[in-house]
Amino acid sequence: MIKGLIAIFLASILTENYVLNKFLGICPFLGVSKKLDTATGMSVAVTVVMVIATAATWPIYTYVLQPSGLEYLQTIVFILIIAALVQMIEIILRKYIPSLYNALGIYLPLITTNCAVLGVTVLVIEKGQADASFGFVQAMVNAFGSGIGFLVAMVLFAGIRERIENNDIPKSLRGLPITLVAASLTAVSFLGFQGLVEGMLG
Amino acid sequence: MADKLIVSSSPHFRSGITTRKIMLDVIAALFPSVIAAVILFGPQALFLIAVSVFTCVASEYISRRIMKRENTIGDLSAVVTGILLAFNVPVGINPFALAFGGVAAIVVVKQMFGGIGQNFVNPALTARIILMSSFPSQMSTWAVPFYYLHQTDAMTTASPLNILKTGADGTMPTLLNMFVGVRAGCLGETCSVALILGGVYLVLRKVISPVIPVCYVGTAALISLIAGRNVAFDVLAGGLLLGAIFMATDYATSPITFRGKIVYAVGAGIITMLIRIYGALPEGVSFSIILMNIMVPHIERLTRPRAFGKERAKQ
Amino acid sequence: MAKTPWQEFSKGLIKENPVLRLVLGTCATLALSTSANNAIGMGLATTFVLVGSNTTISLLRKVIPDRVRIPCYITLIAAFVTIVQMLIEAFSPDLKAALGIFLPLIVVNCIILGRAEMFANKNKVLPSILDALGMGAGFTAALLSMGIIRELLGSGTVFGLPVTAGFLDPIIIFLLPPGGFFVFGLLIAVANKLAERKGGAPAELGCCAGCPFSAACAGQSAQKEDEKEETAK
Amino acid sequence: MNEILNPVLLVAGIGLLAGLILAVVSIVMAVPKDEKAEAIRAMLPGANCGACGFSGCDGYAKALSSGEAKPGLCPVGGAAVTKSISEYLGCDAGETETKVAVVHCLGSYDFTSDKVNYEGIRTCAGAAIVAGGVASCQYGCMGLGDCMRACEYGAITVSNGLAVIDPKLCRGCSKCIQACPKHLIHFVPFWQQAVVLCSNCDKGADTNRICKTGCIACKKCERTCRFDAIHVVDNHAVVDTAKCTGCGECAKACPRHCIKMLADM
Amino acid sequence: MKLNVKEVARPALTLFVICFVMTLLLALTHQLTKNQAEQIKRQSEAQSQKMVLTEATSFETKDNAYAVGKNGGKVVGYVFTTKSKSYGGDISVMTGVSKAGKVTGVVILSSNDTPGLGLNAEKDSFRDQYKQAVPQNGFTVIKSGTAKSGQIEALTGATITSKAVTSCVNQALAAYQKVKGGD
Amino acid sequence: MELNFPAVPFRTHGGADVPHKKNTAHIESAVMPPPAQVVLPMQQHVGAPCAPLVKVGDAVAVGQKIADSKAFVSAPIHASVSGKVSAVRKVMLPGGQYTDALVIDSDGQMTPFSGIRPPVVETAEDLVAAARESGLVGLGGAGFPAHVKLKIPEGKHIDTLIVNVAECEPYITADHREALEDSWAVLSGVYMIRDLLHVDRVIIAVENNKPDVIAELKKIADNPERDPEDRVRVLALRARYPQGAEKVLVKACTDREIPIGKLPADVGCLVMNVTSVAFLAKYIKTGVPLVNKRVTIDGSAIANPQNVIDPIGTKIADVIAFTGGYKTEPKKMLMGGPMMGLALASDQLPILKQNNGILAFDEAEARLDEPTACIRCGRCVSGCPMQLIPTQLEQFSNAKNVPKLIEYDVMDCMECGTCVFNCPAGRPLVQAIRLGKAMVKAGGKK
């Protein structure tokens, strides 16, 4: 069990990295990775929302939607819940933990429309459907791991962007194009993890 | 005095070492391995090295021209990249695929980011991974050493690490054979003697510091020992020596701080062995180096030396 | 500044191409451009949702109170996405498999919310529909061009038909994530170049501009803080 | 029928709940926004140049809304912005003066030369710390273009060893003034007037040796001016912009041709 | 701060109404497409089974582990779903085995392997290799040269995947040995 | 506190093996006859500039104080020739700053000033006062007024005097010749300072590429009569640039690290250049203030390289003409050594107090390769004695990133130039760092 959870956790960082392998959450990956501190703040906020959103949506799906045969309402229900949740988190933070709000709050609104959050809630349901042993705990670990994977990708990429910031880049590539090429080379390095997690723990 | 004097900021003296001289030293250090490659894999090896060097230099020249920048092929770094790229492919590779790799290495990895010193991943190794994921069968078809002396032209075998990992059929070479290079593998990686010779030369010429190769190979050996594998085999197999001596030490993509070099090399050693032991691929040198390349900005930031006279506590 | 219907439609194709100029919906663009077929499937599905949401939001723009604007939009969009999901499920299981997770994720595709926020809630129904069609077409076209490039280079086929077989080995990396980022980067560079000739600015990540929360957006406020610091110096 | 009713009620319920909570919360927790400042901020050009004396446009907007500052301090936005802000604030626009930056030097290679052969970082700041700069005239333009790179509006061109600002393109942001290590750039009001394009504080003879156009403090302009608007200070002529009428007599009188009319530049 | 009823009620009600209407729409669409979708879903599951065992017209799941394919009440073969470790993690394969023990078809149900490499195993040319005489010790994979009987020619650049699929098929054959003879 | 003498120097960071090129080490210094004119800038030291005490037309004699300032951190200026003050005019200093200068037309007599008297020095305070009157500034190149350094702040104790005979700059041999030719003065200066400041030990630090100096100074230092407790010893340093730099020298001699922004006195050390020490001894004996200076004239464009003792204020061109002029047309002229010296805009500038060398190079040596891109080789990092990261400092400086410059300790750089010397790409690191420092200072003011 523990081993399985570790495997899920590592896999969601290394082999199923949302950004570098699955193409989820690319907008913040490209947009908020210019500086290390904003990259970290955004990723922490994403991780928090991912975990809370999964904690809310998984039970609703398994105990409300699925028993009544309403699986098709997944998308609409999930997105409503996420949108409401994010707003609630923001408001609560602002009211009660202003320090945390100042650190993370500015990223929260951005997260509602982030593929990665909706993605994780949908994907863990999919996994649960495919594999009976994949339950709530696994889903939570997966969500948390995906958030951390997002953080890893963001932090690594922020380092690279800070490094190439003052580079003498050809004019027509400056800005977004070179950022994407850099992302491409970062993704290259993540190709090598295939099978690693299963090999270690499987 | 008729002419105006030159003024410039101090110092007005230089050591005389230039980028070009450094690259010449690296080329010299690679020379024994070139010879070994030609002996082991025949004239085709020489041809491939020539193709790779030519495409690298030509793409550097052309891309600089297109970007309207000054020509930099004179610094010879493209030659080094070319040789190392050729060292990283099996002798059976399609020369066009190799040329594609050369273009990718120089244009995409190096020049797009501004040229020498500004690339954040190792050009030759990135090209190698691109080739490996694009043409996997060519990149994992190993010719038997001295195949060109035999009548049959298609003599392939499994590489030692592949035999170890997937139980592919093939005979394991003896350690001595692995040391002198009589085993399946990429052009430049098999002959450990030549590689070590080159490494010693580079260290003596102060082109590289021995920190990275020693820590890298040392970490890999230690993990091999702990995992109960054959340490000598792990050190000699695959691209470990070539990677540790020539590729992990690439200036542009390794940390410039002393402690950073240690962290980097140890990290690469760990990842290499993790992939070798657990990963789906038999070998992990390229990926480990590229992964550590990506971490270099953070490693450098965290291992900045304490400035002289700076309070220790504040660090 | 009334525009002709044609202008309303065509701006999405080139000048304000949502993918290459506004840089919206990057995830779907990268993930689903491994083949021309996927690209078209995704493009059409998104266009459908876009037209649906733009139409209804434009219709309801006077009714929806500001306070719950975003939840309302999201609900509307999600409903259309679900409809598309059901239709595809019913009629093309292959396409469903190909689009996978990105089908429900159309909900959060910034193009849709972006057009709702930037266009539909300010304009009449007809222009909104035209806008949606144009944007959808632009999205599809961009996806398709990326799909064709990646499929051609990565599998040697176009729409599944062999093209380069025999004289060029497929370069598989173009099908993998690195290839996606790379081709996208180059296409944006080309689009920038073309735009530059017409005096346009280079593309910036558009999610922020399109995003209803842009006022609070991290990227922008962080940037602003930087500027502030700089000027303070 | 349940198959339809159940989902409808479920989602509508969530919707109602969410709507209620959001509505209540957004009212209860509303954070008062400084709408005034935001409105003003939207009018400002957003160049964040700091020429207004505040920390960027945001700072100025805040100061304006709280009444700490007067409109008309933003040189980039110019009169139009000033007007709209004062209308918004309902106050008097006050005296607004458009200023443009002028490089007070004419020492191109036609008139003067470099004293040394400079090697090193190709910026004015870099040259200024090596042997006091490259130009023979210690006060003069080095022509390495720090000001040009600082200007975001493309108003400055550097050629033949001299920087020249096009007054029509200058937006008065003062970036170049901060950039010039020789402190050669100053604002002048943007109307017809004379400007002395020399900053050399050496005696006439010394100036004459190094520059063929530098002010030699001969005081011809001073004598010519009918409005007492030009005087030799520190060995070079200086225009009193308040008095200058732009008649152009001094420019005609100057034997060194280093007085120009702003309109001709 | 006072809560104005109207200010709260209107937004909430609007959202409520929108949710109501849209879900109604959804539920209706669902009703309309439900049958079609289920049919297709059922079809596709059966389709895979049918693909690997063409002769059968109906399938009967046994022990939740395998299916028996029948044609007009007569057992014509079995369908097994097996798993094995491949390049990108587990791969899941459905194998049809005729009553006589011949492989009638192979379908890759799920795989995380690389597009263009491991995923090429989904191509007919690879899968059809298994439709041959079953060797004693199961199929073996060869990397180069022409396959002899009982050998499977590996996909180029995807030996790992090829071996994984082959292992799945061999598992299915082993399972067949256990169940054959049952009805 | 028991203090030991290190047998070998302590480990220092980085550095570079610069070629020594001490061509003039074994050539007797020549004494230059009075030039026709000297130019004495009012600022030849760190601190407040002096104001003239004489007017145009006044007659002055050698050693007469002609300019002074009230500020403590300043040093008076004395006439170096006898003659008439002919003008006050602005001159450019080698660094590019302009300052007023007194021009004295020599009468060729070199009449000594009648007021010259050896000072009475019995206490530490006397020493400070005498040092100030002498016009002495640090002759190691920094030009910091010596009396400021000698005035030990209340409550601080100096346990170690380090006499800096490192002379690590290539070419320059002025200190070398001083130590050989005036070794008696060096030693009496040492004993005097030791006794007046109650220093516990004196380390005379000499780079080991000057064996003759080591031998000569050892001969006298190991004199049991003057130094019964053997508290003065010679330490042979590794000949590795920049051993002579204060912070490095203190580390090499005592293993103490001077904290950033602090002085040697904060770690109980006093570092003095050998010529400074020798001059103090001579001044106290004769009362003749600082009016002439030994200067190494060398470089590929110089016909006869040698050391010249010349009156301060002599035009460089005159000194060079005295040695035999140029061999070829000079393309680059330096005041000071090639590592830290300032490039001169012309040879019409005067010799200043702290000058120890004038170098003139021909075309081949003057031209340096154009810089190419940094290859991140790390040579600048491993060579930096201050353990900075010069290549990143350069980038931050170019990007005008002041917070990063501060974070990466740009102010700790002593501009020794080791990094540039080592750099294969020839990056202008020091210049960028100097610009960066200026930015930090300007930012600090606001």
Ligand SMILES: Cc1cc2nc3c(=O)[nH]c(=O)nc-3n(C[C@H](O)[C@H](O)[C@H](O)COP(=O)(O)O)c2cc1C
């Ligand atoms: C520097 C270098 C790095 C390499 N990295 C990898 C790698 O990451 N993955 C891989 O499969 N092969 C890599 N190779 C090639 C392997 O070494 C090759 O598969 C080898 O022939 C297998 O090792 P063996 O001959 O000891 O079995 C690399 C080669 C070199 C020269």
Ligand SMILES: Cc1cc2nc3c(=O)[nH]c(=O)nc-3n(C[C@H](O)[C@H](O)[C@H](O)COP(=O)(O)O)c2cc1C
């Ligand atoms: C990015 C990448 C993706 C790969 N994907 C697969 C795969 O899906 N299936 C597979 O069997 N091998 C895959 N490989 C492994 C290589 O093809 C490797 O060369 C193989 O293990 C040995 O080659 P062979 O098949 O010729 O023996 C992949 C390698 C890389 C670098």
Ligand SMILES: Cc1cc2nc3c(=O)[nH]c(=O)nc-3n(C[C@H](O)[C@H](O)[C@H](O)COP(=O)(O)O)c2cc1C
């Ligand atoms: C890089 C560098 C090198 C130096 N080299 C010497 C040297 O060789 N000899 C010397 O006397 N002073 C040298 N100095 C100056 C010393 O740091 C110190 O200022 C001087 O020895 C103090 O003595 P003074 O005040 O008598 O000049 C050097 C300074 C720096 C920054």
Ligand SMILES: Cc1cc2nc3c(=O)[nH]c(=O)nc-3n(C[C@H](O)[C@H](O)[C@H](O)CO)c2cc1C
């Ligand atoms: C010690 C040393 C190692 C090098 N290793 C590589 C290498 O692994 N791959 C490569 O492309 N270039 C290598 N180069 C060449 C050159 O530095 C490289 O192209 C830079 O990465 C270009 O920025 C090396 C150069 C040196 C001096």
Ligand code: SF4
């Ligand atoms: S930087 Fe340009 S716009 Fe600003 S004041 Fe100078 S010339 Fe005018």
Ligand code: SF4
């Ligand atoms: S005006 Fe000043 S900043 Fe501009 S080029 Fe001349 S010296 Fe440089």
Ligand code: SF4
């Ligand atoms: S020595 Fe020069 S090339 Fe090497 S890292 Fe430093 S600046 Fe770059």
Ligand code: SF4
């Ligand atoms: S000049 Fe500064 S940065 Fe360079 S080596 Fe010397 S102390 Fe270090």
Ligand code: FES
């Ligand atoms: S499309 Fe913007 S985050 Fe995925």
